[in-house]
Amino acid sequence: MATKPGILTDWPWKNLGNFKYVILAPFVVHSFYSFFVTNKETRDMTNLLIFPFLLSRIIHNLIWISFSRHRTAKATNRILHRSIEFDQVDRESNWDDQILLTGIMFYLVHMMVHQASHLPLWNTNGLVLTIFLHMGPVEFLYYWLHRALHYHFLYSRYHSHHHSSIVTEPITSVIHPFIEEVSYFLLFAIPMMGTVLMGIGSITGLFGYITYIDFMNNMGHCNFEFIPKWLFSVLPPLKYLMYTPSFHSLHHTQFRTNYSLYMPIYDYIYGTMDPSSDSLQEKSLAGKEESPDVVHLTHLTTPESIYHLRLGFASLASMPLEGTRWYHWFLWPITCWSMLITCIYGHTFIVETNVLDKLKLHSWTIPRYNMQYYFQWQKQAINNLIEEAILEAEANGVKVMSLGLLNQGDELNNHGELYIRRNPKLNIKVVDGSSLMVAIVLNSIPKGTRQVLLIGKLNKVAYSLASILLQKGIQVALSYEDDYEKIKLRTKFSENLLFSRTYSQMVWLVGDGQNEKEQFKAKKGTLFIPFSQFPPKNLRDKDCFYRTTPSMTAPSTLKNVHSCENWLPRRVMSATRVTGIVHALEGWKKHECGDSMLDVKEVWEASLRHGFRPVS
Template identity: 35%
Template sequence: MVAPLSAWPWENLGIFKYMLYGPLAAKFLYTWIYEDTLKDLWCLHILLVCALRGFVYQLWSSYNNMLFLTRNRRIKQQGVDFKQIDSEWDWDNFIILEALLASMACLMFPSLIALPLWNSRGFFTLLLLHVTVSEPLYYWAHRFFHGAYLFTHYHSLHHSSPVPHPFTAGHATPLEHLVLCAVIGIPMTGSILMGYGSISMVYSYVLAFDFLRGLGHSNAEVIPHEIFYKLPFLRYFLYTPTYHSLHHTDMETNFCLFMPLFDAIGNTLNINSWRLHEKITSDSEQRWRGPDFVFLAHVVDIMSAMHVPFVLRSFASTPFSTRFFLLPFWPLTFAIMLMMWVRSKTFLLSFYNLRGHLHQTWVIPRFGFQYFLPFATGGINKHIEEAILRADRMGVKVISLAALNKNEALNGGGTLFVNKHPGLKVRVVHGNTLTAAVILNEFRKDVKEVFLTGATSKLGRATALYLCRRRVRVLMLTSSTERFQKIQKEAPTDCQHFLVQVTKYQAAQNCKTWIVGKWITPWEQSWAPSGTHFHQFVVPPILAFRRDCTYGDLAAMRLPLDVQGLGSCEYTMERGVVHACHAGGVVHQLEGWTHHEVGAIDVNRIDLVWEAALKHGLRPVSSVNND
């Protein structure tokens, strides 16, 4: 049997739980519009306070996930994974609860509504009541919740989050938040009953309370240790993220709300609190571990730029899709991207651990369309080069280039950088060998003929040469006879006749297997016969126009099950799935290969790379039935 007040009554409502704010909005709008009065202005204040409270926690979350700012001051080095994100998905339930309780209080005690805008005495009374009542009340209540029964049925939920995060502050049961309501409500109610209450006092106290809660549950230390040397008494009146994090590792210590003074009085102060705090803030550079592998990504468009953990953690943990609620933030995102362009620096976006190796994703603040502007080529290559050299200095073993960062016309698939810096210790990898392997292993064994667009690209060439060796007839769509003949000569003599040049889509009207390496329009797709399957390695993916045909996914692989700390999706990929070029770099690093994988694809290594990927637990992701 479930313990009372251990589950939220609206937990099955999903996003519709926010309709619980509806009566407050309706009551305010009704009196304002139809009664032409603002007597229910208190409803608006409750809604505004709730919105601001959520915003405070979101700001803390954004800061925690800005790894390019916080990587050197992280308390726990592991990342927040999908399991913790899902567990904390409804972290804001307590805001709804307190909004409902505040509404009931205002209806039952009308005197709470008629507050002046400002009363300086209220702040002094509030502080006094907080220190003498709220702090000790929370301290002892917190200790009681660590008793056997209360911890098992209530408080263990809060401690189930392995990595502290601002949203973890709200991840608790209704009973715990009811106690927290009392902790918050006593100082405010006391000040109001004494006649010293004010609107500004309510706003200030509630938001300051949430700010300090977000501070304590931050996984990035923000308070410098020097301040405690200059003002020693302050360490007993203000806790730090490090201080509170120790409570989650040693649950018999550090129970205070915000003031370690009560832990000192109760003899529950962890002796390592300030020593660990000093170590984290003074040895930040030494504590940080450089990655073994880096995936160098780029921004696709403005909307996808918001699909990062430091914007909305929940949104980034699901495959990207355009959402209407993001449209109002488009101008702000564009302005931030402009600032990032001016700074012209590669940013650390996310990381995960795989078998003891740290893997990071860096992003270049350049949009996809910029890669096709002739005057932007030099600047983009400069940023890619700087990222490679930075990785080399950090001791990174492999850096993999994503999508357009390895464009043939841009830098020859990474060849430019390897030739320019022959002494590189970091291995530069375009990952296209595994991409080709993924595409080729999607084919059914009985396929005898394929139609290939983008036939003279790196992937197109490798695909054509591999298939012709398997005695598959390849219709290569290209208008360049010279480039076709060059590829044909690379094939074994007895296989060259399997490569056939075609110049029109009509040539494929009887071929049911298309490999799309160059974007094709719905009209061009119309030449495919009914029942055709479109394999593709083109970015962006082609439109699924034909209902009588099937469309393959972009080449991708699922990371091994033992990956740790992965909490964001790679663009439109599912959870735990990365593009094949990303996976190719991972395999390169895990295998310890010492060669650069740049330029043309070595067809002889396709099967080798594929087997290595499977050996390390990576699995293909495809909707194709290979039976």
């Protein structure tokens, strides 16, 4: 929001939220109806193609978003080494409003201007005129409009909203107050309406011009440079006709330079060209991919989780993953396509970079889904992917790798021990976060609790929890006799171990594989504390209480956090991920794999010391 919002700042359909697209429904229905009920001779392709074109614009923008976020995560050729936070993602979540505005304008002009109907697919004269009208009136008028928007009165009321984003992303290009976006559309309408009214307009001319605008907007707001310097050496006049991401990045940091739209010629003419434009481009092009200190290795969960990656939908990635939503059904073609691609693609990919003090943090993702981890025939391939990731991290000088979710499965690799056994000379430390998981669960149990129910699949976290609780004199009840016998063999404090099927305990420690029907046997007011990798279904959320999976709130010094880790709230990190970071900060020299665990108390105190806090 601008510092002093002026009139017509908010978009008219702001209060409609995600239902704003219903505004287009009457136009879309009318376009399809009128096309299919009229004779072939009178059918209007122009009107029919408006809606598919709007959809193509959305896809075009999403491709740029994914491409940009992947490149900035790798840090290759990055321009500004600053962070993006949740407030910027929220501010830019309405990037599609300008597409909606374009659709409404197109439909209205088609209805009111008879020359805008039944346009031919191609008209060379119209395309040539569009080019000249853009280079002349549009670029010239935009330059002076843009300079006017930087005067205090207009800047504080309108344009400061756009400049709130110092580190730009492709979608930053269209984040403006409503009236400002309307003024830009009127500028861009000059070539389109000019050709239409002169009778030389075409479908290619209209849609191609808007596509050009989208392309240049997205390209210029990337926070990495990829326009080669040799291009301007081979074609020197090009530097006056095409801007670069580094050129426009300077406008967002210096504010009073580089005002041009896409053609810097007017900055050269009027003396507002930033003298460091060329040197910044060269410096950015010379930038190399950064090697992290810590890598968190996770994987895809559900088919819909692809949209919640930082590389997917920015606004969805900034919110916790909450299972299948209504809009996922409309995305099933894309979902199936993405599943096919991830199954074919045989390498991990980077999804996120963060910085904590001087520590560089990466999150890498194995292109496999939850269900694939349970297929016996997939286990060897998944283990190979994980091992390749560990060896790649080792080669890049990574200090610690934490294995998230099922990448540390007991049956898959014995909590990562398989890779240490195969590669005994590894310098990188591999951790599964089990010690911190135990510490978080222990500190989540209300003070004064005398008895807990331990339920779900037993693993080393469960055994450690039971051992520590029994040693503290807290009774641990188990509802399955086999589990009771297994823990009894591992503890010296079996007098506090109970075999009980009354389900009367008010605190349940829930692991993976818990029988969901058992939740309905819990007493009203029961507290469910998971020690599992995945959250249990909240079947009793109306009369019981649920904690999140073992996790901690990140310190404020952790930068570039603008996506959620699966189902966890904003700025909350899984215990495994936190352990990897703390392990590197403390400089510990041992793995946490197989049956071995770090000291629970030491890990907990170290986490608090470095600014991590329990989830409130």
